[in-house]
Amino acid sequence: MDDVLIVGAGPVGLMLACELGLSGVRPIVLEKRTEPSEQPRANGLGGQIIELLDHRGLLERFSEGSPFAGRAPGFPFGSVPLRFDGLDDIPLRLLLIQQPRVERLLAERAIELGAEIRRGCEVVSLAQDTEGVTLGLADGQVRRARYVVGCDGGRSLLRELAGIDFPGTTDDHVLRLGHFSTDGVADPFKPLELAGLEPGWNRTPRGRVLLTSLQHGVLIAGVREKGEPQDGPVTIEDFHAAVRRVLGRELPLGEPIWLSSTAAQARLAERYQAGRVFLAGDAAHLFPAGGSALNVGMTDAANLGWKLAAALHGRAPEGLLGTYEAERRPAAERALVQTRAQAALDRLDDEDGAALRELLAEVFAYEQPARHLATLLHGSDGRYGSAPHPLVGHFVPDLALKDGRRLAELMRAGRPVLLDLGGGAELDGAALDGSELDGSELGGRAEVGGGWIDVVSARADDPPADALLIRPDGYVAWAGSSGMPEAVSAWFTPSPA
Template sequence: MTDADVIIVGAGPTGLMSAAELRLAGVRPLVLERKARRRDVPKAGGLGGQILELLRYRGLLERFAAACTEPMPAPRFPFGGVHLDLTQLADPPMHALPLPQQLLERLLEERAGELGVDLRRGHEVVGASQDDTAVTLDVRGPDGPYQVTARYVVGCDGARSRVRELAGIAFPGTVYPEVNRLAQVPLPDEVTVLGNGDLDVPGFGAIRAGFTRTESGLLGVGSSPDSRVVSFYTAEDESTEYDDDVPMTVPELQDSLRRVVGVDLRVGEALRLSRFTFKARQAERYRDGRILLAGDAAHLFPATGIALNAGMLDAVNLAWKLAAEVRGWAPSGLLATYQEERHPAGARTMLHTRAQVALRRGHDAAAEALREVFQELLTDEQPLRRMGAMVAGSDIRYPMPGSHHHPLAGAFAPDLTLHTGQGMTGVAELMHPARPVLLDLADRADLREVAAEWRDRVDVHTAKTDQRPADVLLIRPDAHVAWAAGPDEPADTAAPALREALSTWFGAP
C-alpha cells in the first residue's frame, strides 16, 4: 500500500498545476515542498502564451484575471532585443496576464486545497529508490526524517532539481554570462515622460523608450505619458554569482543603470524588482522508470516570459496520463507519449529562445543589421503571426498515430460556439472537468455508438456549430485533438478509425 498515488516534489506553479490536474482525474497526489513558506523574492511577473487558453478551458482564467492588480497589457513582447508588436493583429496568438508569481502560486495553492490536495511545506527530499511497482523517497521534515512511497514521482523542483539528480538524468546545456534585472519604479518629479515614452532626465538628456544598446549592455524602458511608473530592464555581462534567494534592491538597479547608460537616476520605492540569469538546458530525458520531470527541472530557457507557460503545459500533458496508469485503464505506451510530445515541444521552445540569444547578444554592425532586418520582417502579418504563435507555444501539434490525419489532429481544440438542446456553450466549457470528450457536430449516431463502449472514460456531447471543421472531434483531457472525422466521412472508414483512436488513448473498452 502506497502513501499516495503520485508524489510531486516542488510547490511552484508546475507542481501545483500538476496536483490540481491529478485530483481532477481522481487520483491522490502528495506535494512535498522544501521551503517552509511560499517564497517572497519576486520571480516571474506574469503568465503568457498557450497556458492562458488552457486555464480558460479549465474555467480558471476569469478567477486569475480578477486577482490581477493591473489591467491586461497590450500584446507587445520583447524578443531578443526587438519587439513582437501583436497589436496590429485582430486576433493575436499571444497574450499575457500580469500576475506576479507569488500571487499565481497562492491562487494555484488555493485551487489545490479546494480539490483536497495534501501539501507539506518544509519537507525536503534527500533520497530516492524505485522498483517495478513504486518509488520510495527519503524525506527530511520538521519532525525528523521519514520515508514515503507512491506509484510515481514527478520532480517539479526547479533548476537545481534534487529529483533529477537522484534519477541520474543529465541536464546538458549552456550558461550565459549576462545578468538581467527587471524593475517597476516610480520616477522622481524632475524626470519628464515625453509623448513618445522617452524619459527626459535633467543633467543627462533623453533616455529612449524601447531598447538602447551600449558598450556596457542593454537597457529597456517601458513608459507612458499618463503614468509615473516606469519599467526598466537591464542586461549586462557579469561574473558575479548571485543567490536567487537574496532579493534585488533599488541601489542595485541604480548601479546597473549607471553602468549600462551612465545615468544617475533617483527612483522611488520599487513596485517590482527581480534579477535572473539565462541558461539553455534540457534534460536528456523526462523519465526514468517511475520518476518523471516537468517545468524547470526538465528545461531552462534563455529568455523571459517562457518558463511558466512551458512548465504548466508539461503538467497538464502529464497528469491525465499518470492518472490513467494509476487507475488501471492506460493503454500500453501512453505514459511514454509524455516524453514523445513534451521533449520536442521543449526543444522547439529552446529553438526560439536561443535565437533570441543570438539577436540580443551581438554588438557589432552585422548584429545591428540582423536586428533591423528581423524587426522589418515583423511588420508583415504572416511572419508576425508565426513568431507570436511560436513564442506562445500555440503552434505545437503533437504527433498522432495512424496513417489518416485530419488537419486538427494533434492541435489544441478550437473553442467552437456550440448550439445544444440546453442553449449555447463552447468547447472550453466542455473541458472544465478535464475529461476526454467526443464532440459530435453532425449527428453521427454511428460514431456515438462506437464511443458508447468507453462511456466510463469519455464524455459524449452532441451539438451544432455554424462553421463545422469536422463531423466528430475526439479531444484529450489536455484539450488536444486525438482524432477527427472529416465532413461526411463514411462510417466504414470513420468507425474503425475512431475505435483505434479510442483504444490508443483511452485503453480497452
C-alpha cells in the same frame, strides 16, 4: 503508499496538482520553502496556457484585477518589436499577472480538488523499485509513492537524484533585475527621459539598461553586463553600482521592492522520465529568453496529469505514460529554438546587431511573418503525431455551439470528450444519433471507454469535422466519421492484464 508526490510548489507543480485532483487523484506537494514566495519572477502568462485555464474554468479568476488580459497587441521578440495590429485572429493571448498571485490561485484550486501542500519538506534522497519511489526528507521522514514528479526548478535536485543529465549553455552576461516603488510620482519615466533614456532597453558599450512598467506604482529596471550572478542576495548598493558601470551615472529608481541576479540558460533534460520519476517545467527545460517558461511548463503539467491519473486508475493503454516525453520534449525543443533566436538578437550589441534588428523589424511588419511568430510564441506551431485529419494532434478550437455554450465549457471536468457534431459517427458499430439536446442534457455521459468519456451531441456552424474525440488536456485525439473505435482504444482503453 501515496499515489503521486510532486516536488516543488511553483506554478508547474501546483498546476499538476490541480490536473491530478480533477482526475480523482489526491497528490501531495512537497515544498522546501516554509512560506510561499513573494518574488515576482514572472509578470504574466502568455500562450496556450491561457486557453487551458479557460478550459478549466479558471480564466476569469486569474484575470480579475489584471491590467491586461486579451489578444496580444504586440510582443518584443529579442528586442525587435512585433506588432499584431489588424490581426484579430492570431492565437497569442496575454495575461498580466505576477507569479505570487498565480501560485496563490493554483494552490487554492489544488486544495479545493483534494491536493495537500506540505511546506518545509526538503527532499534529500531518492530510491525506486518496480512498485514505487521512496523519497528521504531533510527532517528524517520517508515518503513513498507510486510516482514522483520533479517540478523543483532549474536547479532540480530530483533531476540529479534520478540521474538525468541537463545539457546546455549558460550566458556569460548577468542580468540584475529590480522592481521599484514609484507611488506618489506623477510620471516615473520623466526623470529617466531627462537622463537621456527611454522605456525599453537602452544600450551602451558596456551593457544595457531596461526600464519599463507593467502596473501602476511599480517601475521595473534591469542592468545587463558581462559577468556571473553574484552569491547571496542583491542589495540596492549592488544594483546602483551596476547602473553606474553600464551607464556611467546614477538613476533615480525609487525604493526597491524586489531585487535579483541571474544568468540566462538554454538547457533541455536528456529525458523526461526515469522509471517512475518524471520531470516537468524548469526541471526539464530552461529557456534563455522570457515569455515561454510558464507556458511550456504548465502545459507540461496538463499533458502529464491525465496520463498519470489514467495509469493510477487502471485505465491507461500500453505506452500511454511514454507519450508524455514523446509529446512534450519536442515542444520544449521548439521553444528553445525561438528563445535562442531571441537571445542571440538581444546579445548583439555592435553595429551588426543594430543592422540585423532594424532589418528584422521591417520583415516583422509584414502580416505573414507576424502571424508565424505569434503562433510560435503561442506554442501551437507543433503537432502531436500525425493523422489524415488536420485537427488531430492540435489543441481543439473553441467552437460556439448552437445552444449557446462554448466547447471550452465541456472540458471543465478534465475528462475526455466525444463530441458528435451531427455527422452520424460510429462507435463499436452503434451510431450516435446526433439528436438535438437542450442545455440540461448537454454534457451527458455515456458508457464509452468504461464510462470515462463524456459523450456530447451538439450543433455548430461550419463544424470542422463530423465528430471530435478530445483528450482531457484539450488536444484532439481523433476527428472525422470513421476510425473512432481505434482512437478510443489507443488513448483510453486499458491494456489487457
